[in-house]
Amino acid sequence: MALQSGDNEKPISFGYNSMSWKPKSGTGSYWTLLGLRLLAALAAAVATLVMALNKETKTFVVATIGTTPVNLTLTAKFQHTPAFVFFVIANTMACFHNLVMIIVDFLGTKFEHKGHLRYLMPAILDMLNVALVSGGANAAAFMAEVGKNGNSHARWDKICDKFDKFCDHGAGALIASFVALALMLIISVISILKLRANSKN
Amino acid sequence: MALQSGDNEKPISFGYNSMSWKPKSGTGSYWTLLGLRLLAALAAAVATLVMALNKETKTFVVATIGTTPVNLTLTAKFQHTPAFVFFVIANTMACFHNLVMIIVDFLGTKFEHKGHLRYLMPAILDMLNVALVSGGANAAAFMAEVGKNGNSHARWDKICDKFDKFCDHGAGALIASFVALALMLIISVISILKLRANSKN
Structure with a gap:
């Protein structure tokens, strides 16, 4: 915030310009x-936790x-x-990736880092992360589908009629991951x- | 190839410069x-075809x-x-995506197209395509793992001991997709x- 003194038109400068942590353009x-x-980090964290804590024990009379x-x-x-398991690993990595990118972006902005990799690395790493999350979410979704509906051709019975809580939590984790x-x-x-935009400048 | 006549230092020009189909830099x-x-298009096509034609019929004495x-x-x-099914759809789209990108790139180069989207669209579409192929390949891979090893906890028996040819072909399709x-x-x-590189110019 630029405070202005009464008679002076010039804003009071705190000398922070060189260390400004906001980018000069595109704020x-x-x-x-x-x-x-x-x-995204929050959604991935929720997906990880809900899936990782998903456990249901039931006793059946056989x-x-x-x-x-x-x-x-x-x-x-x-x-x-x-x-x-892959779903949990993928979402954990997605959560960490986003947190690390926030920190790196913050540091890069704070110290006015003008390195070649500042905008290149996030673009490449985000793309790799998309591949990871997509793989984890889709693999778990199709596995969950078998758990819900079974596969009569392979004689795999559904398990969601027995472990309904397990399946509900799994569905929640899947929604968070997607x-x-x-x-x-x-x-x-x-x-x-x-x-x-930044290569153009 | 620039042919040179004996007495003339200037290379013979065929007048193709304006319609040159090779980019001037980064050939x-x-x-x-x-x-x-x-x-990539070939690998995705092989994955699609091998999976789509995968069918095995066996007679068991019960x-x-x-x-x-x-x-x-x-x-x-x-x-x-x-x-x-998702695997086949994802690989089909990946095959078409790459073929379309080749055609678009060829046309863009041929007509010296300088549009803003020439390098932006491939970067974004390739990223989306990576997400699609990753989802399809991983979903199929984890499903194939259940087919191969079964899941004793869910009481899903493996099917690869009965349908070995089906599983071999599926493995081939998975390798091609990865x-x-x-x-x-x-x-x-x-x-x-x-x-x-091209935003910089």
Whole structure:
């Protein structure tokens, strides 16, 4: 904020110009990108946590000997399905990627870094991150589909009729991950546009 | 090739300069990108065809009544698994994307098109295509893993012990798709580098 003294037309300068942490141009897009990255990191973190904490234990009566029921206790965990493990890894990396990019962008702006890689690296890394999140979210989504509907041709029975809570939480994690993917696609486009705009100068 | 006549220092001009179909600079990277796009389109086409033509029919003896065996004929098709259908769609689109990009790049170069979108659109579209191929390839890979190893926790039996040819062909399609994905990642990086290089001029 530029405070103005009564008789002096010149704004009071605090001498921070060289260390200004806001970019001189495109401040709006800077904040937009920051907000989108925070939202994407949040969505990926939610996806990771909901999936990683997803566990349901149920006891089924499988037989009766005389009048004594024979119980079978089964646990559904995300670790049992490789696609869900990959989902957790991909979303964790997406969360960290966005947080690191926010820090790098902040430092780059703070110290007026004019390196060649300032706009190039985010554009490339965002693209790689999109590939990662897309792979994780789609693999988990199609695996979840088998869990929900089964596959009669392969004789794989659905499990969501037994582990309904596990499936509900999984669906929540998937929604969060696809929100993260959508945000990452937008962020990647913005990174490419920023690279183009800043290469022009 | 610039032919030179004996007494004339000036190379013979064929008057093709204005319609030259090679870019004036970066011819090497032009051919590299063209080659990579052709390879990616080929790999995606192979992945699509091998998966789309993947079908195996087998007859199993499930019971014997007296001396008469009771046969059950089962068919494994890619259409039975949604992940494999998505795989085929994603690879088909990746193949077309690369072919269209080659044509657009060729036309852009031929007519010396200087539009703003010439280098921006490939960078963005390649990134979106990477997301698509990554999603398709990963979804199919994790589904294939269940087919190969089963999932004892969900009581999903492996099917590759019965449909070995189906699984071999599926593995081939997956390898081709991951080759296409690797090429698309390289192509996407090159597109971003080209955008940066050409925005600078």
